[in-house]
Amino acid sequence: xxxxxxxxxxxxxxxxxNFTSEGRVIGLFGASGAGKSSLVNMIAGLLRPDRGTxxxxxxxxxxxxxxxxxxxxxxxIGYVFQDARLFPHLSVAQNLDYGRRMNGLAPDPAQHxxxxxxxxxxxxxxxxxxxxxxxxxxxxxxxxxxxSKPRLLLLDEPLGALDEERKLEILPYLxxxxxxxxxxxxxxxxxxxxxxxxxxQIVMLKQGRVTSFGGVKVLT
Amino acid sequence: MFDxxxxxxxxxxxxxxxxVIATLVATPFxxxxxxxxxxxxxxGKSFLDAVVHLPLVLPPVVTGYLLLLTFGRRGVVxxxxxxxxxxxxxxxxxxxxxxxxxxxxxxxxxxxxxxxEAIDRRLEQAAETLGAAPWKVFFTVTLPxxxxxxxxxxxxxxxxxxxxxxxTITFVSNIPGETQTxxxxxxxxxxxxxxxxxAGRLVIVSIVLAIGALIxxxxxxxxxxxxxxGN
Numbered sequence: 001x002x003x004x005x006x007x008x009x010x011x012x013x014x015x016x017x018n019f020t021s022e023g024r025v026i027g028l029f030g031a032s033g034a035g036k037s038s039l040v041n042m043i044a045g046l047l048r049p050d051r052g053t054x055x056x057x058x059x060x061x062x063x064x065x066x067x068x069x070x071x072x073x074x075x076x077i078g079y080v081f082q083d084a085r086l087f088p089h090l091s092v093a094q095n096l097d098y099g100r101r102m103n104g105l106a107p108d109p110a111q112h113x114x115x116x117x118x119x120x121x122x123x124x125x126x127x128x129x130x131x132x133x134x135x136x137x138x139x140x141x142x143x144x145x146x147x148s149k150p151r152l153l154l155l156d157e158p159l160g161a162l163d164e165e166r167k168l169e170i171l172p173y174l175x176x177x178x179x180x181x182x183x184x185x186x187x188x189x190x191x192x193x194x195x196x197x198x199x200x201q202i203v204m205l206k207q208g209r210v211t212s213f214g215g216v217k218v219l220t
Numbered sequence: 221m222f223d224x225x226x227x228x229x230x231x232x233x234x235x236x237x238x239x240v241i242a243t244l245v246a247t248p249f250x251x252x253x254x255x256x257x258x259x260x261x262x263x264g265k266s267f268l269d270a271v272v273h274l275p276l277v278l279p280p281v282v283t284g285y286l287l288l289l290t291f292g293r294r295g296v297v298x299x300x301x302x303x304x305x306x307x308x309x310x311x312x313x314x315x316x317x318x319x320x321x322x323x324x325x326x327x328x329x330x331x332x333x334x335x336x337e338a339i340d341r342r343l344e345q346a347a348e349t350l351g352a353a354p355w356k357v358f359f360t361v362t363l364p365x366x367x368x369x370x371x372x373x374x375x376x377x378x379x380x381x382x383x384x385x386x387x388t389i390t391f392v393s394n395i396p397g398e399t400q401t402x403x404x405x406x407x408x409x410x411x412x413x414x415x416x417x418x419a420g421r422l423v424i425v426s427i428v429l430a431i432g433a434l435i436x437x438x439x440x441x442x443x444x445x446x447x448x449x450g451n
Contacts, residue, residue, distance in 0.1 A: 044349055072348040079349035085342055089364045089447055099350035102360075130449050148350045 002026065002152060002184065006042055006052035006062070015039065015208040025178050027199030028188040029219065034205040036188045040154050043186065044079050045072035057151045073102075078145030078153040078183070082160040084137040086129035092140050093125040099148020112147065118180060119143045119173055135166040139173060146181060153185045159194065167194075174198055192219050224421055230397055231405035232425060238313060238401055239381035242321035243374050246328055250373060254332035255362070276326045280386025287319055287391045315392035316399045320381035323388075328377030331437070335369020335444055336362065368444030372437045379433030383426060402426055 005018040015035040028036045041047040043054055045061065048069055054062040056077070061070040078099075086095050096116075100107065116122050119139045129137060138158055145153060158174075159167045171194070178185065178198060189195050195202065196216055204212040204219075212218045224232070256262075257269060275283050291298040291309040301307040309315035339362060347357045363370070385403035392399040394408060406422045409415030 046345055046348075071353075072345075073351050073353050076351070077349060079346070081342070081346065083342070085340075085346040087343060087347070087361060088449060098347070098352075098360075102347070102353075102356055103351040144350065154349075 001055070001057060002043070002186070003053070003055040004039070004043065006039075006049035006054060008038060008042065008047065008049050010038060013208055017203075017205070017208075017210050019203050019210060019213050021201050021203070023184070023199075023201030025185045025187050025199045025201070027195040027202045027216075028186060028205060029190065029192070029195055029202055030205035031190055033207075035208040036190075036205055037156055039205070040079075040156050040186060040188055043152075044077055044154055045070060045075050076103075076149070076151050078148055078150030080138070080141050080145050080153070080155045080158045082157045084129075084134075084141040086132075086137060086140055086144070088129050090129075091125070092121065092127050092129065092132070095129065095140060095144050096121075096125075096147055099144060103148060105149060108149075111149075115143050115146050115181070118176055133166075134162050135169050138162065138170055142173070142177065146177070146183065150183060153181075153183045154188075155185060156188045157190070158187075159189075159191075171197060195219060222421060222424075224425075225418065227396065228405065228418060228422060231400055231402050231422065234313060234316075234397070234399075235382050235401040235403075238316045238320055239378050241314075241317045242324065242381045243328070243378045245317070246321040246325055246377060247370070247374055250325065250328045250332055250377070251363075251370060254329050254336055254373075255358075257329075258333050258336040272329060273326045275323045275387070280323065280384075281390050283323060284319060284387035284390025287315075287322065287387065291315065291318060291391075309392070311392050311395065311399060313392075313398055316388050316401060319387040319391045320384045323384045324377040324380035327380045328373045331369045331373040331376060331441070332366065335366040335372075338369075338444075338448065339365045340448075365448060366444075368440045368447060372440040372444070375433050375437040375440065379430050379437075382429055382433075 001022050003020045008015045013035070015038055017039055028039065030036050038047060042049050042062070049062055049064060051064050052062065053060060056075065060068055061075050062068060087098065090098070119142055121136070121139050121143055124132065124136055124140060132140065142158070159170055162170065175197065187195065187198055196219060199216055202212070202214060202216055202218050203210055253272065257265065288310070289295055293299060293302055293308070293310050298309055307314070309318050344357050344361055347361045352360060383403055385407065388399070388401060389404050394400050394404040400408070402422050402425060406419050409419035409422070
């Protein structure tokens with residue numbers, strides 16, 4: 001479960017969002033500049049709200065009135081960025097293992113194998129991120145985030161940097177993740193078709209305000 | 221002709237020891253300072269930056285004299301260290317290492333700072349979302365990506381330290397076997413009537429060491445670029 005009730009001023013732009021979601025995939029929809037990324041960064045703890053609360057899975061991670069701000073690294077979230085952000089000095093295998101090491105989790109070969117098979121990245125393990133295609137990079141980034149065992153997965157336009165063909169290559173993996181990985185997701189996109197395929201709930205943002213909230217129907 | 225005498229060897233080995241110690245001790249401070257200057261804005265930052273660069277523009281004899289006033293036996297810091305920790309800098313090789321460390325510090329810090337500034341901070345954010353506390357982010361992402369720059373800074377600092385003359389001779393004098401480095405040995409030799417050949421040999425040694433260090437620094441800088449591109 002995710003509960004968000006925040007306000008934030010960023011220069012001239014002001015963001016105000018209030019929604020509660022139990023959905024498996026919350027689609028954050030809006031044009032660029034609507035405040036989607038700022039909202040996701042607040043959920044991740046990378047940006048601090050001026051006022052409000054954020055509750056992830058029953059834990060209050062932000063509460064400005066009570067002075068609570070759990071730092072990003074203790075939120076147990078996964079974050080897939082538009083630009084993958086794989087560590088260039090580590091191999092694919094080391095990138096995938098990074099979250100487990102940082103969180104001090106015991107190796108979980110069963111989960112490891114399941115996610116690697118799900119994303120078809122077994123053959124890439126020894127490569128360096130610089131030698132991967134855009135689509136491969138994004139699949140590794142997905143695997144890296146999932147293997148840190150997050151309780152919420154944030155995806156900020158994960159297909160945004162890919163061309164149409166690559167998007168169609170990755171989408172089925174995302175559908176599989178939704179149905180099999182058992183991690184709730186927040187999926188940011190300005191693409192209606194993408195969200196129709198993936199989201200179970202939609203939060204529509206326009207100029208920093210939530211204009212509609214509900215099932216995928218609100219996209220029409 | 222190229223027959224290096226024991227006395228010359230002493231000077232060469234002493235120079236190497238002084239420069240190695242100066243570089244190794246200065247490196248952690250250099251990394252910390254480079255990180256501070258690259259990543260933080262604080263009151264007095266430009267002042268700190270200027271102080272670090274001061275040895276580069278001050279006459280070396282002034283730096284040496286200031287070191288003598290501070291770290292000499294009667295100096296505030298020097299007296300304390302000698303009385304309480306038994307560490308003496310004045311007229312010892314350790315003093316030469318201190319002088320070389322201070323003089324080479326600006327050159328050591330600069331490549332480190334540049335390489336930290338060149339790191340994509342979004343990678344550090346990604347590390348944080350994967351559960352890495354700030355100090356872990358530093359050791360697993362920032363430092364490894366900055367490593368070629370760190371090594372380049374060490375090489376440059378080493379090259380500068382091995383050739384340092386003015387501050388060293390002012391602070392710890394020119395005692396054979398204790399504080400006489402290659403530079404001060406050359407200085408002594410060109411003032412003695414038959415010293416030309418010996419001075420020439422030490423000059424060649426200096427040039428070889430300096431060029432070697434510059435080539436090594438260049439190589440590390442190229443490695444840095446490759447590393448940041450993940451190849």
